[in-house]
Amino acid sequence: MRIAAGGEAEADLLDAMKRGDGRAFETVMRRHNRRLFRIARSILKDEGEAEEAVQDAYLRAFTHLDQCADGDRLGGWLARIAANEALMRLRKRGRVRLFADGLEAEEEGAAAVVPLWTAASTPEELFAVAELRRLVEQAIDDLPDGFRAVFVMRAVEQMSVQETAACLGIPPETVKTRLHRARALLQKALSDHLDRLVPTAFGFAGERCDRIVAGVLARLRD
């Protein structure tokens, strides 16, 4: 039986929800919110609509709990419903729409996934890290629709090929290819940015410059 990081087994939570235990619903939502939001957002490219899609997915799931027979697969089942909900919305809007550029506040806990995000200490480093993250998120946003959803599920959410394929209703081989090509596209996009940024590496102005100057002047005075 699978015990998620949060403690209780998914099967126990599913049973509790079937009994109408409000606390179980909340535990399940808090456990899966981030993953479902990322999946929905990767498909819709719109944070507000992704949030609505996740809420609708939960409602749909919670009113059809009897359809989830195996509690150990509750997470996958929810992910599939969220992906379907997002895809449905995408079809409804006709896949033609302009999106706001970039991402705003990152969802809770994402920093823990990538230690680099927290390694910065000085304002310059914090700015550089924020800029790097913005570039990565922009590059992911710029991926073709199908590639982006697969990349987020596989690389960001660490879902298996089978899970991802089931969620999106595509063959596992297609998941592999899309992930491979999404990585290639991201590498290319990021290397283009790097080409522009490398000349500015090891920036020297500011605190360090002042420190060296002050140190030399002090020793000259001695």
Place this chain on the structure above:
DNA sequence: ACCCAGCAGGACATAGCAGC
């Protein structure tokens, strides 16, 4: 040490589309 499942990545096939 061996076996096996899952995965990455390359090669090839196919579909869709624009330009002529």
Place this chain on the structure above:
DNA sequence: GCTGCTATGTCCTGCTGGGT
């Protein structure tokens, strides 16, 4: 209608890590 290009899907092979 034909051709060439691009995007996408499928198949295959080799690698890796976990289990026995």
